[in-house]
Amino acid sequence: MAQVARDNGVGLGLLHYWRRQARAAGVVEELRLVPVTVVAEAEQASQTAGMELIVRDVTVRIRGAIEADHLRTVLAAIRA
Known part of the structure; x- marks a missing residue:
């Protein structure tokens, strides 16, 4: 550990x-x-809200508001 x-x-x-x-x-x-990159607030403000997930060989980009239930569904699909 x-x-x-x-x-x-x-x-x-x-x-x-x-x-x-x-x-x-x-x-x-x-x-x-999993590795995470923190974006400076000034840079983040200029970007559209969203998230990028990279799991093994799969990259998922989500733009706009992210609902917890939708994110769970996406993560479950990636893990399958």
């Missing part, structure tokens, strides 16, 4: 917390960290 935390720039305590949260929620699939 310590190596995973170091490799991903995450505090070990935070990694343990996330694992406890996942177990409490009944998550049974493999837990993985």
Whole structure:
């Protein structure tokens, strides 16, 4: 766990917390960290609201408001 935390720039305590949260929620699939890029507020303001997800060899770009139910559906389809 310590190596995973170091490799991903995450505090070990935070990694343990996330694992406890996942177990409490009944998550049974493999837990993985994914890279995230933070965009500066000024740059973000000039972009259309949205999200880009890259999972393995699949890229999904969502523009506009994102409904939680719709996002769950998209993620389920990618995982299948």
